[in-house]
Amino acid sequence: DAGVTQSPTHLIKTRGQHVTLRCSPISGHKSVSWYQQVLGQGPQFIFQYYEKEERGRGNFPDRFSARQFPNYSSELNVNALLLGDSALYLCASSPRTGSSYEQYFGPGTRLTVT
Amino acid sequence: AQSVTQLDSHVSVSEGTPVLLRCNxxxxxxxxxxxxxxxxxxxxxxxxxxTSAATLVKGINGFEAEFKKSETSFHLTKPSAHMSDAAEYFCSIYNQGGKLIFGQGTELSVKP
Structure with missing residues (x-):
């Protein structure tokens, strides 16, 4: 079975630009979450989507947005990139939302902002 | 508020010896x-x-963890370390809204 897939693997952007990251969940999973992992730290929660609706939002500025499509794939958009946005962006999927459901992570997208 | 604290940023063990990674x-x-x-x-x-079932939880690759409510701990253990166990380990707790809160991580080094 295919796991969570993310694209692209690596990305280099310039300050002020916009970026779109993509995630495909495990087949049958309806919930997708996004996390930012800065080098040397644990992942920080950005968003969770379930059945195409936002179910949770972390402490990130409005430059960060996301959406989930009818096939349950998801996009994370970041506008007006800052140097501090350089990080590994992780997508996780779970069958549903709730504490009983473990989240399965993809390999991540490494974003470098110069 | 939900939180986790990983008590060691780095742990070093020899291959074949036990592993203990601490999380409160x-x-x-x-x-x-x-x-x-x-x-x-x-x-x-x-x-x-x-998730509130058995307090001793067995995982993959020989790892297990014990939930101790009286000590608010959830330490990860493995009886015998293997070179392939060298990695970063994160303890996390589920919060409302689908949010996992992660600790800062523990880097495990395994010496031959």
Missing amino acids: YSSSYSPSLFWYVQHPNKGLQLLLKY
């Missing part, structure tokens, strides 16, 4: 706790989870 939690209700492993330049892999 804070929760206003019965928590759901998880341990993940991250190898260099990879995503996170779930090792095990606790």
